[in-house]
Amino acid sequence: MSIYLTALVKCKPGTTAQMKGYLQQLVAASTQEAACLQYELYQSTEDETQFIFHETWADQPGLDLHNGQPHLQTFKQQIADIIDGTVTVYKTDRAA
Helix, strand or coil: CCEEEEEEEEECCCCHHHHHHHHHHHHHHHCCCCCEEEEEEEECCCCCCEEEEEEEECCHHHHHHHHCCHHHHHHHHHCCCCECCCCEEEEECCCC
16 A cells, blocks of 8 residues: 655755755655655745655555665755754545
């Protein structure tokens, strides 16, 4: 059963380009994972510091594996000083 996630990441003003670079590296690495069916990055047109991920994972074990990947751990370290708040993740199902 597929897992659908929407994740929100906001950076501090003046760090948008840096955050975007880190996010793009994360997308490149994550889309290489076997369980990754979708990993798309969007940027708000109203607030350039707001980024949104739409993710689809094949199953929970695949998502669990993703959450332990070195590239995700590196990303968390890279953004520690430029993130505004925390990453908000919504686990969803498609509405019928």
